[in-house]
Amino acid sequence: MVVKASIIIPVYNAEDTVRRAIDSAVNQTTDEPYEVILIDDGSKDESAAILDEYADRYAYVRVIHQDNQGITRTRENGIKISQGEFVFWVDSDDYADAHLLEKTLPLLESGADVVIYGTQYFCEKGGKADNRIRKNISDATYWKQQALNANLSTIWTYGTRRRFWEGESAPSEVARSAADGYMTIRIFGKAESFHVLPDILYYHLVDSPFSIRHTFNGRRYLGNAFLWYYRLKCSEKQYPENTEACAARAMSGYIKAYAMDTVTHDLTEEDRQNIIKALQDLKRYSISGRIRDKLLGWAILHNQLWLCRIYAQHKNSKTQQMNKKMKKLIKD
Template identity: 30%
Template structure:
């Protein structure tokens, strides 16, 4: 029997593509929410497995769930499509291979009400498929930011991760800044713009979002794609934006560029020709800024150490990474 429908205040958008193995856990975690006034918009982006069938099963269970099936257009396209279907003024993204704690929506909404925050950020637990926690990201207490302060925090990736998920947004801001269709790392291209639309950003201490690092996901695939270059191109867009609007955040924007550069080089290390191409791009983007990024102690120490090695020798960086990841 379907649950009684209530007037929703939050639209949850779940982009779905070939995740039959993980989807039920994700959807069960949403139906377990202590905050019940939501609608869940399931966007099946042309899945070739049983994902759509699973979606339809859940749609029959709970009237708060609406299922849409569309031709494959990629993650950004699915997110944008879901936002357009949303009937609420506030939107949350949950990736279909992740899951959330039962108080996830409650904590986000409470911070929105208590602090008049028009963007709220959840703490995040990164874990492997077998449940092993790899890291925890987020503040230790409630933190309030202006748009400028939040952009700075997101560049360093501390209390405000740059990911699209794990946040409560206004639908209005998402319609103004849709995710770039065809780009990987779409959140690098978009999160800073969404933060800049907000008057008050609240980061809550509760770590209620579980980000599952799958080996065969876009970000953790063993196959290299030139689309990975989108990440540092997005970081360059952040640098250009803050140069115009917040010039005193240049160092922070370069920190994001350093983080994305290091991640790109990691992915390229096993592919010699791609590694040369990635190295050339990183060199050109960081040219003239090495002293700034390597002396910025607010940036991640491990990232700075690895990129110092890269600056000294591209070959040693690659050999060192391959030796450590055998």
């Protein structure tokens, strides 16, 4: 039997939400044959047992158990074993609409390389949901530029051909942060036809305090900086009007990465040397930037790291306070 689509769900310590995610995948209304791939990335809670439960119940569900590798490498492993002609992603604390495949597969089978659909951003404890509907534009150049501008950089907002993913591997700098943006640029770069659906077909949880979004360290900022530096180099060849903005974001990210590392110590010496090289290269661009970033940049290049430590300690303190408040809200 030819498998038309693969829904891939990476899972790590998600026992509280993963059933909702899997239920949304196994209960699709399409008549087309599809598979659901669940990858346990070394979970330490009951997630692995939950995944096995679904695999026993549904013939089209496959489970992979592996040592922890992080979500980026887990996704890449999912692509390697997937069999569907088209690929869709669901995060373990999110869920898909039951009509996701029914509404997107006919468009992909008719020739669209990428189908972009609406997303609802919701909070677990209530609050106003935020619907994100993309402009109904089919021009490929427009969407390639949107990816470079970071206006579309999450892989669960679209479905596409599996062959576009084959052979792709995110650089180590973005493996723990910013891989979505990097991969979207790569995938959109291969696509020639885009279709936009106004329907809300994906639901994204925004208030998880355990998300990478609420972690600020050298590694996370390095990923973001590397991605903006990559966008800068791509823009130089295709959209030179974007270069100044990309250069500013890259510089800010590299400076924050180096500064945070003075406290978190999660970068390698090679990472630090690469940051200094990038900052030297970014001097070629006209960057306005914040006074804070310019001061920290001077401190890095002149080895006055005490200034970086003051910034990093202040940033860590603010982050810890924010996460405590968020966890309390969710607990209450």
